[in-house]
Amino acid sequence: MPDRVVQPAARQRRRPTKQGVVLSEELIVATALRLIEEHGADALSVRRLGRALGADPSSLYRYFRHTDDLMLAIADELIGRTLKAWRPTGDWVADLRELGLRMHAGALAQPRAAMLSAHRVTGRAHEIQAVESILGVLRRAGFPDPEAVRIYHAFVDQSLAFGALDSAGTALPKPAREAEAEVWRSTYGRLPADTHPHIAATAPHLVATMRSSSYPAALELLLAAARTRLDHIRAGTVD
Template sequence: MTSTNDRVVPPAARRRRRPTKTGVVLSGELIVETALRLLKEHGADALTVRRLGLALGADPSALYRYFRDTDDLLLAVADELIGRTLRDWRPTGDWRADLRDLGLRVHSGSLAHPQAAVLSSYRVTGRAHEIQAVETILGVLRGAGFPDAEAVRIYHAFVDQALAFAALDAASTALPPAAREAEAGVWRATYARLPADSHPNIAATARHLVHDMRRSAYPTALDMLLGAAAARLAEITGGGRAAGTGPVRDGMRPAAD
C-alpha cells in the first residue's frame, strides 16, 4: 500500500454510495475490522491493499479514500485495539484495582489479536482512543494523589510494561501450536532433568519452573509495579491512600460507544 496523501478524502465525504460486490457499504471502521480479521487469520502478510480489497469485495484503490498507506491503516488498527480496552472499562475509585484491571485488559486484548499486537504495540497513534487512554490513566494516578511528575513517571512505566508483555506474549501466541508446545516442553525435557550437583538452583526449583514458565509473567510483574507505586504514594502522602482508594476526577469515565 503506497503513499497517496492526495487521495485521502475528508471523513464526511468518504461514505460509499453503493455497496461493494459483497453487499456491504465501505467505511474506515469496516476496513479496520477486516484488517484485524485478516491479520489474525493470515499474519502480517495479509495487510496489503489487494488482500483487503478482495476480502471487502471492493476495488483496492477505494481503500485510499480512507487511509494514506499501510502504515496509516496500521495506526488505525492499533488505536482500535486501545479502544476495545477502554470500551467496557469503568473506574471504581480504587486506583490500584483500576490500573490492574486496565493493564490486564490491554494484555488480554493483545492476545486476542496477537499478529496485530506484535505489529502495533510499539507505535504511538495520536488518535482518539489512545488520547482517551492517556487521559484516563493519568487521571487515575492524579486522582490517587500522585504529583504530576510522579504520575507521568508511573504512567510511562505502566504503559511500557503492559505493551512490552503484550508484544512478548502475543508473539508467543502467534507461533504455530506445535512450536509453542515444543518450547514449553524444553522446561520438562531439559531443565527438569539437570542434576543437582551441577545446577543446584535449577534442580531445587524445577517443578515450579515447569509449572510457572508456561504462563505469562505479566500479572506478577503488574502487581509488583503497582506495589512499588503504592509504596511511593505512601512516602508522598505519609501513608494516607497508598493501598486504599482515591477520588475519581471528573471526566475519568470513558465515553460510551
C-alpha cells in the first residue's frame, strides 16, 4: 500500500459497497482487526481488505495513505477500547491498577493485533487522551513532573510488554500451550534437590503459578514502588 494522499473532503464514499455498506475509517479498522486475528499480519493488504469489505481495494486510499497508516489507526483503536469504560476516581493507585488490568485484558482480547501494535506510537486521539489522563492521575497524586513522566513510562511500557508477551502465548495453538505448561510439572517439578536445590524447594509453587500471567503481580510491585517513592517525596527524603 504505497503513499497516496487524498484530500479529507474527498474521503467519504457516498455509494455502498457490493455488500451494501458505506466505507468509513471505523469500518475499515474493525474489519482489519478481525482479519488480523484470523490471518495475522498478512491481513494488512489492500487486496484482502477490499475483498472482506466488498470494495475496490483502491477505495481504501481515501481513508489511509498506506498499511502503516492503517496499523497506527488499529493501535489507537485498541487504546480507545481500553479507555472507553475507565474513569479516574481520585485514588491514584486504584485508578492505575484498574487501567493496567484493562490494558492487559484488551491485549488478550486481540492478541495478534496487540503483538503488532504494542511498540507503536500513534500520536492519535485515543493515545493522546491516554497520555493526558495517566499523567493527570500521577500529577494530582503529588508526583513532581519528572517523577510523573518516569512512572508513566514504566507503567505503560510494563502494561504493553506484558500484553504482547501474554498475547504471544495466547496466539499459540492450544496443544503447544498445553505442552509448554506441562514442562513445569514434568521437567522442573522432577529435578532432584541434590543438583537443583532451589528449584526442588519451590517446585510446587512453580507448577502452580508459572502457567498463568505474572502481570498482576508485576503491576502490584510497580504500584508499591511508586507509592513508596511518593512517600519519600512527601517526606523530603528523595535523593
